[in-house]
Amino acid sequence: MNYKILIVDDSPLLRATARRAVLQAGVPAALVREARNGQEALDALATDPADVVLLDINMPVMDGFQFVEHKAKLPALAKVKVALVTTEGNKKRLERMTELGVTHYLRKPFEPEDLRTLVAELFGAKG
Amino acid sequence: MSTITAEDFQQTAANALERMAFVFTEPAEETVGETLAQCTTHAKIEITGDQHSAWVVVSASRGFLAEVAASMMGVEQEEIDVDEHAEATVHELANVLGGELVMAMGGAETPLRLSLPATLDDTGVSEHIDAVAAGCGWTTVLKADSGFLLLACCWR
Numbered sequence: 001m002n003y004k005i006l007i008v009d010d011s012p013l014l015r016a017t018a019r020r021a022v023l024q025a026g027v028p029a030a031l032v033r034e035a036r037n038g039q040e041a042l043d044a045l046a047t048d049p050a051d052v053v054l055l056d057i058n059m060p061v062m063d064g065f066q067f068v069e070h071k072a073k074l075p076a077l078a079k080v081k082v083a084l085v086t087t088e089g090n091k092k093r094l095e096r097m098t099e100l101g102v103t104h105y106l107r108k109p110f111e112p113e114d115l116r117t118l119v120a121e122l123f124g125a126k127g
Numbered sequence: 128m129s130t131i132t133a134e135d136f137q138q139t140a141a142n143a144l145e146r147m148a149f150v151f152t153e154p155a156e157e158t159v160g161e162t163l164a165q166c167t168t169h170a171k172i173e174i175t176g177d178q179h180s181a182w183v184v185v186s187a188s189r190g191f192l193a194e195v196a197a198s199m200m201g202v203e204q205e206e207i208d209v210d211e212h213a214e215a216t217v218h219e220l221a222n223v224l225g226g227e228l229v230m231a232m233g234g235a236e237t238p239l240r241l242s243l244p245a246t247l248d249d250t251g252v253s254e255h256i257d258a259v260a261a262g263c264g265w266t267t268v269l270k271a272d273s274g275f276l277l278l279a280c281c282w283r
Contacts, residue, residue: 010243011219013212016200058222058241087226089235109147109223112201 001026001123004048007034008041008067009056009085014108018054018085021115025123038067045071049080052122055102057086065093072100083122085115131231133265133280139227140269140278147223148198150191155270159256162268162275168192168213169247171255172225174232176239181264181282183228184247184255185221190274192216204273218244224278255279 005027007018015034022032033050035041039062041053057064064086071077083104084097094105106118137154144150155162166186174181187195189209196212197204199219221244229239247255256279259266264281 011215011222013196013199013215013219020201058243060243087222087229087241089226089230090238091235092238108226109143111146 003027003031003052003123004050005032006041006044006050006053007032008036008038008053008059008064009034010036010059011056014056014085017112018115021112022054022119024116025119027119036061038062038064038070041067042070045077045080049077051079051081052119053080053082054085054119055082057084057088064088065097068097068100068102081122083118085110085118131228131280133267136228136231136265136278136280137267137269139231140224140267140276143223143227144195144269144271144276148195150194150198150271150273152269152271152276155268155275157268157270157275159266159268159277162186162277163252163256165275166252166277168217169249169252170214170217170221170244171247171251172221172244173242174225174229174239175242176232176237178237179232179239179282181228181232181280182255183221183225184252184277184279185217185224186252186277186279187213187217187220188274188276189213191271191276192274194271194273195220214246218246220276228280255281 037059055064082102087108141152165188169186193207196216197207266279269276
């Protein structure tokens with residue numbers, strides 16, 4: 001699975017958990033990058049777009065909502081799929097994220113298998 | 128908000144810990160004071176909304192933090208440097224449990240905001256426990272094989 005993945009979460013613990021799930025899904029380690037907030041994610045995507053972004057919402061500097069709003073204005077990132085991995089559960093906010101192009105959502109707390117399933121679905125949906 | 132009891136949230140927290148880290152807990156018989164003496168790392172997270180606001184303080188012992196961190200990272204507990212991972216682990220616990228409280232407060236329909244977790248020192252924790260004792264909420268203690276988790280919740 002030669003997909004480029006960007007894991008965006010301010011928690012090093014969650015980044016490690018997500019990285020493990022992605023590697024177990026068969027993505028080479030060299031194709032997995034990490035960012036600690038939305039701004040770092042935008043910077044990383046500007047130099048090398050990813051296929052999939054696993055995105056937390058509650059982060060310092062630039063949160064996940066702001067990241068998605070910025071990304072939606074950047075045509076170069078239109079093909080980058082975004083999956084929310086977050087404690088967020090507000091229906092209106094999630095609907096807004098869907099309107100802006102977010103395709104998948106996994107609410108914390110999740111079991112490791114849930115994340116592996118999400119990654120598999122993202123690869124299946126990647127076209 | 129007044130319908131969220133310590134017992135309800137204890138079960139919610141236990142379910143969350145099982146899901147996120149395969150850590151199995153049960154209500155502890157130890158007092159808050161006895162538990163706090165064993166807890167080394169503490170974090171607070173705040174919830175704000177138009178109608179209600181609340182905070183949750185999460186305190187954990189080193190063994191508990193090591194078990195959660197090891198499980199989430201997929202390594203053996205002995206491989207975890209607790210000093211390196213304690214703060215990130217207690218922050219993530221606060222984030223997840225704060226998120227669960229948001230949902231219990233009706234966050235799916237009501238716009239509530241969850242803050243970023245903030246580290247508390249021993250004095251800060253004691254002040255928050257005192258606030259709870261003064262009547263603004265409740266405390267509850269969970270016990271795992273590896274150690275303790277103390278939760279204090281207050282709302283207004």
